[in-house]
Amino acid sequence: MIDKQVGRRILKKLNWFSENFETVVPEPLSGEFKGAYKLRVGDGGLYIQLKVRS
Numbered sequence: 001m002i003d004k005q006v007g008r009r010i011l012k013k014l015n016w017f018s019e020n021f022e023t024v025v026p027e028p029l030s031g032e033f034k035g036a037y038k039l040r041v042g043d044g045g046l047y048i049q050l051k052v053r054s
Contacts, residue, residue, distance in 0.1 A: 006042075013041045026050070 002010075017024060017039060026037035029047065039046045 006044075009041050010046060013039060013046065 017026075026039060026048070028034075029036045029038055033047060036047050036049045039048060
């Protein structure tokens with residue numbers, strides 16, 4: 001479980017990412033996380049998978 005402050009920071013970062021998607025180049029991961037990307041949030045990070053809608 002994460003605390004509320006960390007949760008707010010994660011949501012803020014995800015909202016920022018969605019608003020700036022065209023100009024951001026997320027860092028691709030490798031190994032067992034291949035196909036996922038890393039976003040920094042403070043001292044930690046998020047691992048996200050992007051799905052393209054057609």
